Amino acid sequence: xxxxxxxxxxxxxxxxxxxxxxxxxxxxxxxxxxxxxxxxxxxxxxxxxxxxxxxxxxxxxxxxxxxxxxxxxxxxxxxxxxxxxxxxxxxxxxxxxxxxxxxxxxxxxxxxxxxxxxxxxxxxxxxxxxxxxxxxxxxxxxxxxxxxxxxxxxxxxxxxxxxxxxxxxxxxxxxxxxxxxxxxxxxxxxxxxxxxxxxx
Numbered sequence: 001x002x003x004x005x006x007x008x009x010x011x012x013x014x015x016x017x018x019x020x021x022x023x024x025x026x027x028x029x030x031x032x033x034x035x036x037x038x039x040x041x042x043x044x045x046x047x048x049x050x051x052x053x054x055x056x057x058x059x060x061x062x063x064x065x066x067x068x069x070x071x072x073x074x075x076x077x078x079x080x081x082x083x084x085x086x087x088x089x090x091x092x093x094x095x096x097x098x099x100x101x102x103x104x105x106x107x108x109x110x111x112x113x114x115x116x117x118x119x120x121x122x123x124x125x126x127x128x129x130x131x132x133x134x135x136x137x138x139x140x141x142x143x144x145x146x147x148x149x150x151x152x153x154x155x156x157x158x159x160x161x162x163x164x165x166x167x168x169x170x171x172x173x174x175x176x177x178x179x180x181x182x183x184x185x186x187x188x189x190x191x192x193x194x195x196x197x198x199x200x
């Protein structure tokens with residue numbers, strides 16, 4: 001695992017955004033997901049993230065890549081507007097673009113161990129940029145599953161972030177985080193990343 005120095009040590013807290021999507025936005029997302037097949041989620045197997053492998057000891061989940069297409073344009077418009085608002089008023093990072101989203105389902109023993117979302121030397125397709133802000137949107141009610149806690153790690157301590165349906169948590173992409181094993185039911189979420197020039 002790579003660890004990246006925090007360029008703004010006074011601004012490490014996560015930010016919760018309840019009622020993140022409109023009901024129309026949620027419907028577009030679920031319609032998109034319903035029309036596609038789940039695939040096994042992988043983990044990066046190279047320093048720049050260009051190679052991915054299945055590693056169930058680290059990550060066990062099923063995913064669907066959600067791409068910006070005409071039928072879900074409203075969904076992406078809502079998210080882009082909100083993520084830039086969050087950055088302007090909380091993180092104040094230099095960011096300049098937004099990529100595909102990732103829908104995830106965690107079933108029995110589904111988990112994603114401690115990891116960060118960014119790498120030192122840029123993305124595989126652009127060495128001048130990296131993930132700078134990450135977010136996770138809770139899509140179903142926590143009463144529908146057990147386990148599956150979202151946790152962050154900072155200053156030697158881990159902290160659970162309590163998420164309700166349609167609440168998003170934003171955090172710097174260099175912040176270690178995990179999803180603990182699901183023991184019952186299904187946990188559903190949507191994750192995304194906002195990119196910008198490399199941290200110096």
